Amino acid sequence: LPLTSLAAGVPSGIAVATASRTATVQDTKITITSIDPEPSRISEPYTISFAVASAPGTPTGTVTVYDHVGATCEATLVDGAGSCVLTAAFAAELSLKAVYSPDDAQFSGAQTEAPHEVLRAATTIVLSPGGSSVATEPVSFVAQLASTLDVDGGTVTIGDGESSCTAQVVSFTASCDVVFAHAGVHAVTATYSGDAEHEPAVSDPQTQTVSQAATGLGIVSHVPNPSIPGQPVTVTVDLSLFGGAVGPATGV
Numbered sequence: 001l002p003l004t005s006l007a008a009g010v011p012s013g014i015a016v017a018t019a020s021r022t023a024t025v026q027d028t029k030i031t032i033t034s035i036d037p038e039p040s041r042i043s044e045p046y047t048i049s050f051a052v053a054s055a056p057g058t059p060t061g062t063v064t065v066y067d068h069v070g071a072t073c074e075a076t077l078v079d080g081a082g083s084c085v086l087t088a089a090f091a092a093e094l095s096l097k098a099v100y101s102p103d104d105a106q107f108s109g110a111q112t113e114a115p116h117e118v119l120r121a122a123t124t125i126v127l128s129p130g131g132s133s134v135a136t137e138p139v140s141f142v143a144q145l146a147s148t149l150d151v152d153g154g155t156v157t158i159g160d161g162e163s164s165c166t167a168q169v170v171s172f173t174a175s176c177d178v179v180f181a182h183a184g185v186h187a188v189t190a191t192y193s194g195d196a197e198h199e200p201a202v203s204d205p206q207t208q209t210v211s212q213a214a215t216g217l218g219i220v221s222h223v224p225n226p227s228i229p230g231q232p233v234t235v236t237v238d239l240s241l242f243g244g245a246v247g248p249a250t251g252v
Contacts, residue, residue: 028054028107030063030100032114033081039117042091042197043148046116048073049083052100054107061103067094067116088118090197120199123147127158127190127203130178134211138177141165141206143190145172147198154195160186160208180210 033049040046052059064074065084069092073084088094099111124146130139141158145151156174157166165176169192180186187205194200220236227233 024106025108026054026057026059026106028052028059028100028102028110030098030110030112032096032098032112035096035114035116039119040088041119041148042088042121045085045087047083047085048096048098049081050098051081052077052110053080057106059100059102059104059107061107062101064099064101066097066099068097069094091118091120093117120194121147121149121197123151123192123194123198123201125156125190125192125201125203127188127206129206130188130208132209132211133180135183136179136181138179139208140175140177141188141190142173142175143167143192143203145169145174145192145201147172149197151198154193154198156190156192158188158190160188178208180208183210183212185209 030050030052033051034047036047036049037044038046048065050063050065052061052063058080060077062074062076063082063084064072065086066072067086067088069088069090071086071088073086075082075084086096094116095113096116097111097113100109102109126144126146128142128144130141133139143156143158145156151169151172154169155166156169156176157164158174158176159165159178160180162182163178163180163186165178167174167176174190174192178188186208188208189205190203192198192201222233222235224231224233
């Protein structure tokens with residue numbers, strides 16, 4: 001700022017000494033000190049902490065953080081530091097930019113960037129037991145999903161690795177029928193495919209005990225009837241399945 005020293009009543013023709021001085025603007029440096037949690041998940045708030053330094057002096061003013069996809073937060077510095085909170089609407093690799101805006105002309109503005117990863121929402125899936133059944137009988141299973149976000153998309157595949165079915169997820173739920181071709185004890189799991197907002201998930205296995213289907217055998221016809229010794233006779237039989245089993249049956 002220009003400074004002038006004047007002596008009142010100095011006679012004309014007497015030189016007066018003057019001096020000028022320009023205030024120095026202090027350089028500042030801003031640092032993002034932490035991002036918590038790192039990584040975060042969709043719809044999960046995360047806190048960005050930052051500090052602004054200068055020598056000499058303690059910078060004052062505000063810091064605004066931008067995530068480059070439309071979200072911002074702002075905080076006023078206290079003793080040169082502060083923090084603010086953002087929430088991501090989708091999974092992405094973000095570059096957060098922190099911009100310092102001084103409220104005192106002695107400090108310069110500054111900015112910095114730091115990476116932050118936003119993951120899809122965590123998802124869990126629980127498979128209901130199907131109960132006992134017989135071979136080839138359709139068994140209905142229901143898979144229930146849970147997440148911090150609505151689950152209304154993607155698919156769930158239910159099966160034992162040999163026999164399976166696939167269903168669309170609607171309002172956290174998927175259900176379909178599995179037909180087990182063979183008798184025995186089967187470990188059945190439900191596998192969620194995931195989508196743009198949700199992580200994939202696999203349920204704990206459920207034990208499905210499949211018994212052999214009860215059958216009945218009856219002679220339908222024998223032609224010709226009567227027959228003579230040595231004459232071929234064609235016998236037609238009918239094999240029935242019971243207990244919910246679905247044919248056709250195989251074997252001899």
